[in-house]
Amino acid sequence: MLTELDYCILGIVWRGQPMTAYAVRTHLAQSTTATWSSSTGTVYPSIRRLRDKGLIAPQTQPGPRNREPLGVTPAGVAALEMWLVQSDAEIARATADPVRTRVHFLSALSPDQRLETLRHYQDITRTAISELEAKLAMQGVTETDRLECLGTTGALAELRARLEWLKEVERSLPGE
Structure with a gap:
């Protein structure tokens, strides 16, 4: 198999x-x-x-x-x-996401640490978004390049959705 x-x-x-x-x-x-x-x-x-x-x-x-x-x-x-x-x-189905997995256990941190950690997750996600945007800007014009671009665009959409979700998680933290 x-x-x-x-x-x-x-x-x-x-x-x-x-x-x-x-x-x-x-x-x-x-x-x-x-x-x-x-x-x-x-x-x-x-x-x-x-x-x-x-x-x-x-x-x-x-x-x-x-x-x-x-x-x-x-x-x-x-x-x-x-x-x-x-x-x-x-x-x-949803695939493994190390950030999403870690969010499940944020209660192990103090409220201040949770907020700091969530903001760190947002920062590294923004960096990943920037890297993909730069990669997309460098794509060529062959059919293969256009199809590769579509795959990269899907990854970019996933990261943008993660960033919005992380902002929502931050807004929903108790006492934040």
Whole structure:
């Protein structure tokens, strides 16, 4: 069974092929999604699973440093298409958000600490919003860039919603 990350990596290779595992790691390191790990312990096992299932394969002879350019096989294209169109309600559910998780436990702090912490969460969220806005300003004009832009716009909307929610949490604090 493939994981969401496996399918994401399959899509990255499909879009950038031929692409080395190192290039996949670089792409994930630049992702707007904090949960995607670009570590070798995450990417290389995923690539191995995709190769073992015949979804990706070497495209040419290994290059410098023995890096092997990979591409998506016809079976990989079919798997990618199936992943895109066959989804269930699970993918629309709220995802893990470390800020939201921490808010559940703010009562462990004094009222002053709660307020200071919430304002810190707001500040770091504003910083993340600024970084995404800058990234959007640098997007190119190819079809791939426009689609990447839509994904980044979704991340930006999520962060803006989080910021508004954090302001609401601050307004609702007892005695604030």
